[in-house]
């Protein structure tokens with residue numbers, strides 16, 4: 087089975103990001119490039135990391151706009167050949183359908199449900215009724231009906247999401263080994279628990295990128311899976 091860990095390269099400098107990716111590439115299955123990286127280094131940065139590692143690229147742009155704008159953005163990134171791209175599931179059915187229709191043939195379009203940095207209080211403060219679980223399940227159903235390939239959710243919901251949508255791609259961030267710092271994440275589980283509960287992709291950033299020895303940290307996480 088291929089390694090489900092995607093390293094989140096949330097680093098401001100391209101040379102440092104590239105060095106880290108090359109150092110740990112044998113112990114991860116792919117690289118996730120998000121807003122911090124893409125806004126700073128754009129298409130050039132994506133090509134650099136893809137060529138340096140040879141690993142699949144998950145372009146985590148979390149697109150959320152009117153359908154026409156999101157479809158245009160999806161078309162603009164074809165040239166980067168990402169394996170996975172994210173859009174916010176809350177963008178609504180037309181936006182999700184148009185995003186999928188505009189994506190490259192081999193690109194999985196994944197809907198972000200409820201960010202792992204939010205908890206029940208945060209959700210209620212945004213005016214959404216119900217529990218995080220209810221909200222994730224509602225947005226998962228919308229993403230499924232809109233033709234997306236899967237969703238991003240926390241490890242607390244992934245078992246239920248998997249039970250509802252058997253052949254989806256389920257991306258789980260907010261992962262920590264026991265006892266390590268959670269930082270800004272609020273809905274957190276271990277990588278092993280997320281995998282056992284049906285996650286297809288495990289997104290891991292700071293536990294590797296901010297470790298004193300990133301290679302040892304990547305190996306330690308891999309050994310738990």
Ligand SMILES: O=C(O)c1cc(=O)[nH]c(=O)n1[C@@H]1O[C@H](COP(=O)(O)O)[C@@H](O)[C@H]1O
Nearest residue numbers: 094146200201202238259260289290291292
């Ligand atoms: O879409 C994501 O990847 C994402 C969704 C989410 O709900 N929570 C979340 O943390 N992420 C991303 O996953 C990564 C988690 O980073 P660490 O907390 O450092 O492991 C970051 O790059 C986030 O942008």
